[in-house]
Amino acid sequence: MNDSNLFQFSTLTVMLLLIGFYGGTYLLTLLIKDKKENTDAFMVSNHRIGFGLGAASMTATWIWAASFYAAATSGYTYGVSGPLHYGLWGALMILFIYPFGRRFRKLAPNAHTLGELIHARHGASSQLILASSNVLGSIISLMVNFTASGALVSVLSPLSFQAGVIIAGVGVLSYTIWSGFRASVLTDFAQLMAMMAIAIVIIPAVLFALGGPGALIDNMDVLTAEQADIFSMDAILNQGAPFFVAVLAYAIGNQTISQRLFAVDVDHIKPTFITATIGYGAIVIGLGMIGLMALITGVEPIDGNMNNLIPQMVSMYLPPIFIGLFFILVIGSLSSTADSDLSALSAIVMADVYGKNIAKNNPDPTKMLLIGRVTMIVATLLGVIFASFSLDILIMLVFVGALWGAIVFPVIASCFWDRVTNAAFTWAVVAGLVMFCLARFELLPMTGVIGIFFELLGSAGGGVVIGLMSFGFFGRRAGIIVGILGALVLAYFTLGFLRDYTVLLASLTAYGASTVVCIAISLLSSHKFDFDKIGRDVGDYDRRVEAASS
Amino acid sequence: MQSLLLGSYILIWPLVSLAVLAVILIATLKDIRKARQEHRGLV
Numbered sequence: 001m002n003d004s005n006l007f008q009f010s011t012l013t014v015m016l017l018l019i020g021f022y023g024g025t026y027l028l029t030l031l032i033k034d035k036k037e038n039t040d041a042f043m044v045s046n047h048r049i050g051f052g053l054g055a056a057s058m059t060a061t062w063i064w065a066a067s068f069y070a071a072a073t074s075g076y077t078y079g080v081s082g083p084l085h086y087g088l089w090g091a092l093m094i095l096f097i098y099p100f101g102r103r104f105r106k107l108a109p110n111a112h113t114l115g116e117l118i119h120a121r122h123g124a125s126s127q128l129i130l131a132s133s134n135v136l137g138s139i140i141s142l143m144v145n146f147t148a149s150g151a152l153v154s155v156l157s158p159l160s161f162q163a164g165v166i167i168a169g170v171g172v173l174s175y176t177i178w179s180g181f182r183a184s185v186l187t188d189f190a191q192l193m194a195m196m197a198i199a200i201v202i203i204p205a206v207l208f209a210l211g212g213p214g215a216l217i218d219n220m221d222v223l224t225a226e227q228a229d230i231f232s233m234d235a236i237l238n239q240g241a242p243f244f245v246a247v248l249a250y251a252i253g254n255q256t257i258s259q260r261l262f263a264v265d266v267d268h269i270k271p272t273f274i275t276a277t278i279g280y281g282a283i284v285i286g287l288g289m290i291g292l293m294a295l296i297t298g299v300e301p302i303d304g305n306m307n308n309l310i311p312q313m314v315s316m317y318l319p320p321i322f323i324g325l326f327f328i329l330v331i332g333s334l335s336s337t338a339d340s341d342l343s344a345l346s347a348i349v350m351a352d353v354y355g356k357n358i359a360k361n362n363p364d365p366t367k368m369l370l371i372g373r374v375t376m377i378v379a380t381l382l383g384v385i386f387a388s389f390s391l392d393i394l395i396m397l398v399f400v401g402a403l404w405g406a407i408v409f410p411v412i413a414s415c416f417w418d419r420v421t422n423a424a425f426t427w428a429v430v431a432g433l434v435m436f437c438l439a440r441f442e443l444l445p446m447t448g449v450i451g452i453f454f455e456l457l458g459s460a461g462g463g464v465v466i467g468l469m470s471f472g473f474f475g476r477r478a479g480i481i482v483g484i485l486g487a488l489v490l491a492y493f494t495l496g497f498l499r500d501y502t503v504l505l506a507s508l509t510a511y512g513a514s515t516v517v518c519i520a521i522s523l524l525s526s527h528k529f530d531f532d533k534i535g536r537d538v539g540d541y542d543r544r545v546e547a548a549s550s
Numbered sequence: 551m552q553s554l555l556l557g558s559y560i561l562i563w564p565l566v567s568l569a570v571l572a573v574i575l576i577a578t579l580k581d582i583r584k585a586r587q588e589h590r591g592l593v
Contacts, residue, residue, distance in 0.1 A: 032591065032592070032593055041593075045593045046590065046591065046593070048590075049593060050577065050578070050580070050581030050584065050585070050592075051577045051580075051581065052573075052574050052575070052576070052577030052578030052579070052580065052581045053578055053581055053592070053593065055573075055574050055577065056574050056578065059570075059574075080559075182591075182593040185593050186592070186593050189574075189578060192574070193571065193574075193575070196567050196568075196570065196571040197571065199564060199567055200564045200567050200568050200571070201564075203560065203561070203563060203564045204561055204564055207557070207560055207561065212553075212557070213553040213554070213556045213557030213560070214553045216553075216556055217552050217553050217556055220552075220556075275570060275573060275574065275577075278566060278570055279567065279570040279571075279574070281566075282563045282564070282566035282567040282570060283563070283567050285563050286560075286563030286564050286566075286567060289559075289560045289563065292560075293560070
C-alpha cells in the first residue's frame with residue numbers, strides 16, 4: 001500500500017488546470033474593474049460589504065494551504081481529537097475577535113488598517129510596531145503559500161517546484177493588482193464556494209472508498225490509548241493549547257482580518273464572523289479527518305512527509321477526477337490567502353507608512369494607489385524569491401508569533417482603557433518579546449526560581465487569554481474576575497510542570513509579560529485619552545481630497 | 551453503534567460545510583439584489 005507513488009498529471013493537464021483557475025479568477029475581477037480605482041475602495045471597498053461576501057471572504061482568508069495539511073497531520077498524530085485541536089481553536093478565534101472588531105469599527109468607522117487607529121491613539125512608534133509585524137507576517141504567509149503551490153505542482157506533475165511557485169505568484173498578482181481588496185473579496189467568494197463544494201465531496205468519498213465507518217472500526221485497535229481518547233491530554237498540551245494561543249495573537253494583530261472588519265457592513269459584523277467561524281471549522285476539521293482515516297487504515301506518509309498524507313489518500317483511493325478537485329482545493333486556499341496578504345501589505349504601506357508617516361495625513365490619493373500596486377509587485381517578488389530558495393523561516397515565524405502575542409493585550413487595552421499610554425504600549429511589546437525569547441530559546445535555565453518565575457508569568461498569560469475572551473463577550477467585570485481566577489488556577493496546576501512545554505510556556509509568557517508591563521506603566525500615568533479623537537483623525541483619503549478641492 | 555458514532559463524527563463536517571455554503575450563497579444573492587436596488591457596486 002505504501003509503495004505506491006502519487007498520481008501524476010501530465011504537464012498539459014496541470015497547465016490547463018492552472019490556466020483555468022487563474023484565468024477564470026482574472027476574468028471574474030473584470031466584472032468590478034474601474035478605469036480609475038478609488039483609493040479607499042482599493043483598501044477596504046465601500047465599508048459596506050454584505051453578509052454573504054463578507055463571511056465568504058473571512059473564511060477563505062483564514063483558510064490557507066497549510067490548514068489542510070496541518071489538520072490532517074494533527075489527525076494522523078493525535079488520533080480522534082487531533083483534527084479538533086487544529087480546526088476548532090482556529091475557528092473559535094474568528095468568533096473571539098468580533099466583539100473587539102465592533103469596538104474598532106466604533107472608534108474608527110472609516111479606518112483602513114488597525115495601525116491607523118493605533119496611530120491616532122498613541123502615535124507613530126506603536127503604529128509602526130503593528131505595521132512592521134504585519135509586513136513580516138504577510139511576507140512569510142506569501143512565501144508559505146507559494147511554497148505550497150510549488151510543492152503541490154512538483155508532487156502531482158512533471159513541472160518543477162519553481163514553476164509552481166512562479167505560476168502562483170504571477171496568477172495571484174495578476175488578478176489582485178488592479179482592484180486590490182475589492183478583487184480579493186470577490187474572488188474569495190468564488191474560491192470558497194469551490195473549496196467547500198470539493199471538501200463536501202472528497203471527505204465522504206475517501207470514507208466510503210475505505211469501506212465505510214465499519215471498516216475503520218475494525219482497525220481502531222491500531223490507535224494508542226491517547227489517540228483513541230477524544231480528551232487526550234497529549235493532544236491538548238502539544239497541539240491544542242499552543243495553537244490556540246498562537247492563533248489568538250494572529251487574529252488580533254493581522255491586517256488581513258482587520259481589513260475585513262473595516263470593510264464589512266457594520267450591521268453585519270456579528271453574523272459574518274459567526275458564519276465564518278462555523279465554515280472554517282467545518283472545512284478544516286473535515287479535511288483533518290482524512291489524516292485520522294489514514295492513521296486508522298495504517299497508511300504511512302510517503303518519504304515520511306506529513307504534507308503527502310491528503311494527496312496520498314486521494315491518489316490511493318479515489319479516481320483521477322478527485323485528484324484534480326483536490327488540486328483546485330489547495331490552489332484555491334493558497335490563492336485566497338495570498339491575495340489577502342497582498343491587499344493587506346498594500347494597505348499598510350499606503351496608509352500606515354505613506355499616509356501617516358511620509359505624507360503626514362495629507363497624502364495624494366493617486367500616488368497612494370501607485371504605491372499600493374508597487375507594494376504588491378515587490379511583495380510578490382519577495383514571496384516568490386524566498387519560496388524558490390526554500391529558506392528556513394522557522395526563526396522568523398517564531399519571532400512574528402511572539403510579536404503578535406505581545407501585541408494582543410496592549411492593542412485591546414488601548415481601545416478600551418483611556419489611561420494606556422504610548423510608552424505603556426511600546427514597553428509592553430518590548431518586554432513581551434524579550435521574555436518570550438528568554439523562554440523559547442531557553443537562554444536562561446528553566447529551573448528553580450527562574451522556572452517558577454516564568455511559569456507564573458505564563459499562568460498570568462493564560463489568565464489574560466481567558467480574561468480577554470470573557471471580557472469580549474461578557475464585559476469588563478467578568479473579564480477581570482475570570483482572568484484573575486484563570487491565572488490563579490493555572491498557576492496552581494502548572495507550577496513545576498509548564499516548563500516542560502517550551503512552546504506553550506514561551507507563548508503564554510509573551511502575553512503575561514506584556515500585560516503586566518502595560519498595566520503597570522498605564523497605572524503610573526494620570527493622563528486620560530479622549531477616544532473621540534480617533535474618529536476625527538482617521539478618515540477616507542479620496543473624500544478628504546474632494547472636500548478640500550470643493 | 552460505534553460505526554454510527556465514528557461515521558457521524560467524520561461526516562458531520564461536510565454536512566455543516568454544505569449548510570454554510572447554502573447560507574453564504576443565499577446571502578450573497580441578497581447582497582447582489584440589494585446593491586442593484588441601491589445602484590451601487592457589490593464591492
